[in-house]
Amino acid sequence: MFDLEKQVANFSKELESEYEKGKKDASTALEKEHKYEIEMLKKDFQNTIDRQKDKIDSLIDEIKKANDINISLQEKMDKAYVELKELATKTVEANGGLKIISNNQTDNK
Numbered sequence: 001m002f003d004l005e006k007q008v009a010n011f012s013k014e015l016e017s018e019y020e021k022g023k024k025d026a027s028t029a030l031e032k033e034h035k036y037e038i039e040m041l042k043k044d045f046q047n048t049i050d051r052q053k054d055k056i057d058s059l060i061d062e063i064k065k066a067n068d069i070n071i072s073l074q075e076k077m078d079k080a081y082v083e084l085k086e087l088a089t090k091t092v093e094a095n096g097g098l099k100i101i102s103n104n105q106t107d108n109k
Helices: 002-095
Strands: none
Touching: none
16 A cells, blocks of 8 residues: 555656646747747738838839929920910011900991
8 A cells, every 4th residue: 555655646746747847848838939929020010111111212202203293394384484475575576566356246246
């Protein structure tokens, strides 16, 4: 009987030892998994930031191009206005005056 009590006592110690070892192994595995998940979340977040930065840079370039086009068109419109004004002035000078022709139907009656 003495052997049986000794075996039970040894079994209890081994069971407790294995329990502690399993708990430690599980904690280590969970910590490792947690660190991996955190690292993946950080990388995903950084990738999202990088994609948004690229999108912002692209939109800024589009705005600059649109502004350049607007400036170019404004310059062309200003130049055309000056040329039209000069043409109108030359036309008036060439005709010696300006005649206003009415197109009202009441004038014909």
